[in-house]
Amino acid sequence: MKNRVLVTGGAGFIGSHICEMYIEEGYEVLCVDNLSSGKVDNICLLLAEERFTFVEADIKDSAKMMAIFESFRPNIINHHAAQKSVVSSIEDPIYDLNINLGGLLVLLRCIQKFPIEKFIYVSSGGALSKVIEGTEKSKESDTPQLLSPYAITKYAGEKYLDIYASTYGFEYTVLRYANIYGPRQIPDGECGVVPIFVNNILANKPSVLMTYADMPKGCTRDYVYVGDVVEANRLVSEKAVNTVLNIGTGDEIAILDIYNTILDVFEKKCYDYGGRATCRRC
């Protein structure tokens, strides 16, 4: 037996792939998820595994989390549970604060009583990066920009973790993800552009893409396949780095190129479905 890892948000898009990796690597895994956006379907194959346990719980429930720590005694925490929408964080900053920071603080309280060895905390590269002008590129050395409640709570979490890791003697790694795509991704929100396009193209429905005078192919993002993110989690579970790592490709991909790539994959052409990628100029 390698290690006991507690995965929060393990029934979600990325978390479920992380749980699969840990099982393949020989870990004992306890997945905590309140199923607010995650699904049991995402982990249904894992439920048959002896080394996998699923507990439906809210990470904000400190009594329940303390009981989970007491019985499971994890040595690694892999923290993926969060509300992940920048827009929702602006609409309801208290909800964002309670989950993204309050939930983390519950875990840190549990660790004070039941020590761990490593903590992997998922933050956001996109939400913390600065607004780019012209041909400028984001740099890892840029000072994080806190332009939304989501960015503030994710960044505050990084800082809390740093303090508690040195005070309570555990190692940690912060992974700042770029835009992740892959199987089980929910087709909504700011990050869900790939499944939104896939669903529209397969259903022969047009998609609306926003373009701008200085961005004729629409906005650009750094898109990372979920399998690469899983590999990053595998590596930092073996060896923590006690700092922040950005997980991205470094490549800027325009939204129209994503759309055209998906069309190619499904061997479709715009005129196949009577509609087209409607580019709306702003």
Ligand SMILES: NC(=O)c1ccc[n+]([C@@H]2O[C@H](COP(=O)([O-])OP(=O)(O)OC[C@H]3O[C@@H](n4cnc5c(N)ncnc54)[C@H](O)[C@@H]3O)[C@@H](O)[C@H]2O)c1
């Ligand atoms: N998807 C991306 O491109 C992206 C980019 C940057 C960072 N992230 C971060 O990665 C993590 C996973 O994101 P995802 O895209 O897999 O989203 P997701 O919504 O599929 O996963 C989040 C999971 O957390 C669970 N959850 C939410 N609140 C909870 C609570 N209070 N208690 C217990 N479980 C709770 C949800 O049910 C869900 O299963 C998040 O921390 C998100 O901020 C994602």
